[in-house]
Amino acid sequence: MIFLLLLASLGLVSAACPRDTLKSITAEYLLSLSNGTPTFASLSPTNLTYLENDQPIAITSSVLSKGPVKVDFSRSLYDTTLCASYTEIVATAGHAYVIGTRLSIDPSTLKVTKIDSVVCDDGDWLFNAAGSLRYNKQENWDPIPEAKRDTREVIQAAGDAYINAWGDKSINPPFDAKCARLEGGSYLTGNCKLTFSPPFVLLNKRYTIDEEIGAVDIFHNFPFLDKAIARDPGTQTNNMLRVEGGKIKYIHENTVCQKKGCAK
Template sequence: MISIVLVACATLATQVSAQCTRDSLKAITAEYLASLAGGKPSFVSPQKTNSLPLLYLENDAPIDIAKGVLSQGIKIDFNRSIYDTTACASYTEIVATTKHSYVIGTRLSVTDGKVTKIDSVVCDDGDWLFNAAGSLRYNQQENWDPIPEAKRNTREVIKAAGDAYIDAWGDKTISPPFDAKCARLEGGSYLTGNCKLNFQPPFVLLNKRYTIDEELGAVDIFHNFPFLDKAIARDPGTQTNNLLRVEGGKIKYIHENTVCQKKSCAK
């Protein structure tokens, strides 16, 4: 009986691994980008025969996928994706500078080879430091090439660096491992040399969701940011996400996209 259980578990693990390969996540992410560019959210229609439902969220709120940003048709000027084969998820940063400008961060969650959750932070005019042209320019300047295998950090090291960065906002005793040339892209604003932030307590970050890519040394963290937007309650706060590049255990790049429920909360 024990041997049968072990074989069954091994088979299940093999199936899950096969469905969460880097190539399969790349294909699903490419399908999402094509849908975003084409304004055709019907890319999920084959999943209707699957028993797993699709949850679609924009700025932390569930909405009809046919009425969201996926239905609009966006000329994508830039995109960058990371792939998490352990969590079966991808994260993609998208910049559009023509017609209606956007900076969008989307996490795709995959179960049994199907997208079961699309979670997007959709930033446009009036959101925190929004400037799509600036985001495009600085994104294009950065190097996010794959890290040589011998120099890659473990998943645990990358996650710890990401946690240290955002946890230090409310705890002065935490010293994140910043690279000497750390750069932070916040909206369309680019700051170099000093990436540390700190805010007055109490400061609690809730609802963390991670996407980690060892090959690119990257971690993206969806979470909520307290007190920024007076239009909503301090807790849980504003929907935001931070994408970090970690090289040699040090944080080199940080990208933050934050939504304002009340437009121009950044001013």
């Protein structure tokens, strides 16, 4: 992966998947969610893994099959190098959700081979779909002018610094002076650094990086938060960050709880 990222930064490889293709496939997923149907045209017919809250399940038992989800808001990242997309979804009507979904696409077939979703609803960490909708709409995630875009390495390094600082207070992530963090439906501004007592090990990282939007999403596990499960590897979470000029501007975190409120 490091070699691929280096080649991409030097302009020596073409995109694994065209951006327009990733947009089209992601739109198919969103339509499927809105219709309450578990299948769409770009799903691999023979090679599909579906994970929901870090657990493998049949797609026919997933949130895609539990009835139409009225999507009030969505924002997507398109990773043309890794051939993946990440979409944050907020639904406030009927059954309220905040969903983060990563689609992995086979560049040779342009079919979805893996769907990885964090599905948050009532009882999950600081869940408040109305708050998530309100604050999402206030933020500016417009494309960054090409001349001002950060490289993949800079964007990923900012994301890694943010989550690695949780267990190592000597790390100083590159925060913008007006950094804001949306955690569930709670919105905090001005101080985005978090630290926790060691040992603190983050496992199972999966990245989606979009240079045009200046953003990275990181799926990973969070130790100790949920008292209902073992400390390690911990509960499923993901963090999406907007990086402008090497500085972290926005952070969105969605975390699943096994028991309401993570049994706190």
